[in-house]
Amino acid sequence: MSGTQAATNEFSAKTPQNILFDVVTARAKKLAENTYVEPEKIQIDALNNIDYQAYRAIRYRSESAIWHNSGLFELQLFHPGFLYQQPVKIHTVTPDGDVSMLPFDPAHYSYDASAESLQPVIEQAIGETKLGHAGFRIHYPLNTNEYKDEIAVFQGASYFRVVGPNQVYGLSARGLAIDTAEPKGEEFPVFREFWLVKPTAEQTHLVVYALLDSPSVSGAYRFELQPGISTQVKVNAKLFARQDINKLGVAPLTSMFHHGENTNRFIDDFRPEIHDSDGLLVRSKEGQWTWRALTNPVNLRVNSFQYTSPKGFGLLQRDREFTHYLDAEAHYGKRPSLWVEPIGDWGEGRVELVEIPTDTETNDNIVSYWVPEKPFKAGQTREFNYYLKTFDSGLPEHDKAQVVRTRIGWGALPGEDNPPPKSKRQIIVDYKGGALSNLSGDLPLQADLSLSSGKATDITVIRLPDDQGWRVAFKVMPEDNQAIDMRLALTLREQQLSEVWNYVWYANDVEL
CATH class of the missing domain: 2.70.98.10 (Beta-galactosidase; Chain A, domain 5)
Incomplete structure (x- = not known):
């Protein structure tokens, strides 16, 4: 079967890896050509109404991990419920192209503490309703060969997170953002279905395909996850607009x-x-x-x-x-x-x-x-x-000098009899690294400073003690309560040595 022929069909029991993205793309295109259908929610009230502590008390059993002890990567699943009331379908794909959906199985979870009472309810309901999963997390021996660390998680809408060595989860990435901070409100596309290609025993990268959908857009995604000194994800996305965005x-x-x-x-x-x-x-x-x-x-x-x-x-x-x-x-x-x-x-x-x-x-x-x-x-x-x-x-x-510190305070002098209004600001920007590390404090470094409005005064550039870098200090005063958009770089004889520091000061900010 050619890639073109496969792209017009649904997934079959055997779908070669080289056409997986074509097939997901065909699914996304077909979705966009039809009216949007909201994913079904869980019909088990006990799951929808549990609180944060009870949800955290439901844990996937590590011995039930997908691909357990068969290679560098392992996969664990997230229980539906709490905030995750629209379960997603998750499939695995073997190197030979065999596609299998991962069914929900309460035996793969431990229901501890406040979640203990949920287990019999779920086991009784499982025969009457199909449950998918809230998402999944990927484990890999990132920091030590003896333990497989959690390195990535896909859970909720189109959110996913990754970490590198000796890091803990913080910010998230997303598949797509639509109308963020717009007056009519933001639309949150969701990953409705995933396909994870089983890596070989020694393979150091993992490929994940995802189908995205929302009222305005559908899309096919391919993620190639490569853990290492830095965890890297190569993302390929093909989007189809159902409505004007x-x-x-x-x-x-x-x-x-x-x-x-x-x-x-x-x-x-x-x-x-x-x-x-x-x-x-x-x-x-x-x-x-x-x-x-x-x-x-x-x-x-x-x-x-x-x-x-x-x-x-x-x-x-x-x-x-x-x-x-x-x-x-x-x-x-x-x-x-x-x-x-x-x-x-x-x-x-x-x-x-x-x-x-x-x-x-x-x-x-x-x-x-x-x-x-x-x-x-x-x-x-x-x-x-x-x-x-x-x-x-x-x-x-x-390789340029980088901003290591931004501090802002009132621009009055200590003990001043007639201090200026608090809208007058003292700005401190400290730079370090790059070419600055080798420069003498006697060199004539200059602050290349520009303001969109207002006035800057008392501009100084000094070298900080104990190899702590260089400091630019200045005061700004807004004009007619306008915001001041500032740009600053350190230069030496017209050669830029640093990145550009950019900041906006809002004169009417009630933080004053």
């Missing part, structure tokens, strides 16, 4: 920023900082690096960075110091950074950053994604291919 968010990343070093309102918490990510990093087609420190705003903020064919963007957890968080349970300093690297030319568009107010660290309030300039209209098809890469604080290819 106002804002298409490609390769979306979702994270949390509650407070950090640049927060200037009182937080009643013993931890100096709480965040999964502390900045957005973007690399232009020309190789220019731009860093934007994240905030927890008082009001919703959406910022755009216009680019043509960017080389990449990502949300970073650049600050890895335990003493900056003092949280011995959450381990915020071990949260991964995640980089999106486009494959091919993505053309004109923008990287968008959405910052949503939150009063708790349990809410993800940061989203970033690529928005193509050309609108995605009903009946159209789009393809996007890219890499996702985990890392700690920095990318190997980033």
